[in-house]
Amino acid sequence: MNKEEIYQNIILQxxxxxxAESDLMANLANISAVLYNNLEEVNWAGFYLWKEDQLVxxxxxxxxxxxxxxxxxxxxxxxxxxxxxxxxxDVHDFPGHIACDAASSSEVVVPIIIDNQIKGVLDIDSPIKDRFDKVDQKYLEEVVAILIRETEWKYSI
Structure with a gap:
């Protein structure tokens, strides 16, 4: 499958x-698993949530x-x-890059914003430089749009 077909499959999943599920944590966990297990050359896929004026x-x-x-x-x-x-x-060229995993070389981050309020980010890392492009951006933004639309954004951690 090419990249577009992989993402179309991800969108369907x-x-x-x-x-059938609106729980925030359940949806974040399942989407993380779908992305991690379906995207090629990815070493981290997940979410940070906005809490107490920081991403957690x-x-x-x-x-x-x-x-x-x-x-x-x-x-x-x-x-x-x-x-x-x-x-x-290349994250090593990004000013102020935080190296959580030294193996990561490229990254794509999609902010999650609802009614002008920050809710968090979707973050995907790869050990390959220049791994992500406009196709990734388009489909990952679509994943976040589905997440926003289908999820009840109430949580207490």
């Missing part, structure tokens, strides 16, 4: 999982990760600060 580690697949990230710090914090998706070809 995400829609199927979230159409949420459900993910991969090695252990940084637990808290301040707004404006690293790729995740920068995506929140800019309120836009960031596709980073």
């Amino acid at each position: 995400v829609k199927g999982l979230t159409s 580690l949420g459900p993910f697949q991969g090695k252990s990760a940084c637990v808290r990230i301040a707004k404006g710090k690293g790729v995740c914090g920068s995506a929140i600060e800019k309120r836009e998706t960031l596709v980073v070809k």
